[in-house]
Structures are given as structure tokens and as C-alpha cells.
Amino acid sequence: MNKLRGVVIAAVALFSISLHSGAALAQKKIVMGFSQIGAESEWRTANSESIKSAAKEAGIELKFSDAQQKQENQIKAIRSFIAQKVDVIAFSPVVESGWDTVLREAKTAKIPVILTDRAVDSKDTTLYTTFMGSDFVEEGRKAGRWLVEKVKSQPGDVNVVELQGTVGSAPAIDRKKGFEEIIKAEPRIKIIRSQTGDFTRAKGKEVMEAFLKAEGKKINVLYAHNDDMAIGAIQAIEEAGLKPSKDITIISIDAVKGAFEAMMAGKLDVSIECSPLLGPQLMSAAKDLMAGKTLPRRIVTEESIFPKEVAAKEFPKRKY
Numbered sequence: 001m002n003k004l005r006g007v008v009i010a011a012v013a014l015f016s017i018s019l020h021s022g023a024a025l026a027q028k029k030i031v032m033g034f035s036q037i038g039a040e041s042e043w044r045t046a047n048s049e050s051i052k053s054a055a056k057e058a059g060i061e062l063k064f065s066d067a068q069q070k071q072e073n074q075i076k077a078i079r080s081f082i083a084q085k086v087d088v089i090a091f092s093p094v095v096e097s098g099w100d101t102v103l104r105e106a107k108t109a110k111i112p113v114i115l116t117d118r119a120v121d122s123k124d125t126t127l128y129t130t131f132m133g134s135d136f137v138e139e140g141r142k143a144g145r146w147l148v149e150k151v152k153s154q155p156g157d158v159n160v161v162e163l164q165g166t167v168g169s170a171p172a173i174d175r176k177k178g179f180e181e182i183i184k185a186e187p188r189i190k191i192i193r194s195q196t197g198d199f200t201r202a203k204g205k206e207v208m209e210a211f212l213k214a215e216g217k218k219i220n221v222l223y224a225h226n227d228d229m230a231i232g233a234i235q236a237i238e239e240a241g242l243k244p245s246k247d248i249t250i251i252s253i254d255a256v257k258g259a260f261e262a263m264m265a266g267k268l269d270v271s272i273e274c275s276p277l278l279g280p281q282l283m284s285a286a287k288d289l290m291a292g293k294t295l296p297r298r299i300v301t302e303e304s305i306f307p308k309e310v311a312a313k314e315f316p317k318r319k320y
């Protein structure tokens, strides 16, 4: 009888330990290592804010690192997250190439990786669990379609200067690709100059000054891969004595607050939306991963296009 009592007590004790550890496991705080590109644009600032506030909301411990737009700093940060044995790593790769080695190290350490915002060109798709972010090619197509539609009613050549994003980055490569795919249909539209402004206002202004010096009044359109470069270019256009949107049609991407302000001032013609508000989606993906769920390989953010005619009406609703 005593023996049976002993077995029952041991079984109850074992059961309660397993319950407790199971509950403890279930309550274990998820630790995420996030490597952010930098703070190069309004978009990036809003993206960082979204990730930090969503982590707090989700009760996820966030180890956040800012790489100042340098790939080597992102690689260092990912290695540090691996050494700290975080539960999940997420990052926005500043450029598409050069990630396989460090992603293999994360895979060996059995730490899942989520790509947010920008893609990598790794052929081995087991190196990351999912990629969530915009379709940059489609953003470029939207810019191209808007311009083709606009010039239908205007005779003559349409000379475009293009401010590209960071060299080698997914948004720069894809926004160029999508735009060129569409404007092919209208031979009057020609890209006469194209150079990187690295997604910043300062560089956008500097390169636009050079475009104006070289091409002057030949320029009919500016296509900027983000609003910050467009805003820098608007300053250069005004300093050259020209009227932005009147003398030079301006198309840009992101739809940040600064773009709405420029459109309401009549200085920017259209901004294609590229939402930085990826935080909530990222945190819910991390929780699903930790709960053993399978994530879709690709999660695309839904986006719109805002011509200046709707800017004043839409501006109060904007969240970034």
C-alpha cells in the first residue's frame, strides 16, 4: 500500500513539474534581435518606431541595433544576436548581396531569421523563414503608369532624370525595373540621367543640382525612389530659379508626411505609398514562429498611390 502511495505521489509531483515548466515555457519572454539599416529617411524613422512600439505592445524583448547604413555593422549585430542566443533574428538588409555566410551561422545556431522591408538575393531560401515588405517592382510600375497617363495629353519629349536609392538595395533595383518596364510603352519618355541619392535629402539635393547644371531646362520629370531625395531635389530646383511641379513634374515613393506637405504646397505631383508600419506584422510572425506555426514565405504589404489632388483630404488620416 505504501509503495502504491509513493508511486502516486511521485506521479503527481512529476505532473505538476511538467505543468509548471510547460507554463513557464509558454510564458517565457520572446527575445528578438533586430538589425535596422540606419536613420537615413523619414520612412526609416517611422519603421523603427513601428518595430519598437509593436515589440513593447507584444511583450517581446527587443535588442535593437542601428547599422548607420553599413552592411558590416548589420553582420556584426547578427553575430552578436547569435552569441546572445536570441529566440529570433529580424533585419532589413541594406543591400541584397553578401548575407549567406552570416545567415548560415544563424541557421547552424537554430535561430530563425525574418526578413523585413528589403530582400536578400540568397539562392538558399532555407536561410530565412519569411520575407515581409512591399513589392518594390510594383511601386516602380505605379510610378511609370502615372507618368504614361499624365503625358497622354501632352505633346513632345518627356525627359526624365532619376534619383536612385542606395546602390545594390532591393528597392533601388526593383523600383527602377518596374518604372522602366512600364515607360517602354511610351517611346517619348526617356531617362536622360540616373544616379543614386542614397535615399537621403542631402544627397538628393546634391545630385539634382548636378542634373540641373548638366541638363537644365531639358528636364521635364524627376523620378525619385523615395520622398526624402525628392524633397532635397525640390530645394535644388527652387534654388535654380525653377518651379517644382510646374517646370519639372516630380514623382516619388514612400508617402511620408514630408511628401504630403510638399504636395499640399504644390511642389510634388504624386507619391506612391510604401508602408514602414511593419512592426505589428513582424511581432505576430515572431509569436507564430515561437508557437511552432509555419509562416508564409512572402508577406506583401498592401499599398496605395497619392496624387497631389488628394493630399489635403488624406493627410489627416496618415499614420507616418
Ligand code: GZL
Binding pocket: 040, 041, 042, 043, 044, 117, 118, 133, 134, 171, 199, 225, 226, 227, 228, 253, 254, 274
Ligand atoms: C523601402 C525602404 C526604403 C524607403 C526609403 O521599403 O527600404 O528605404 O523607400 C528608405 O525611404 O530609406
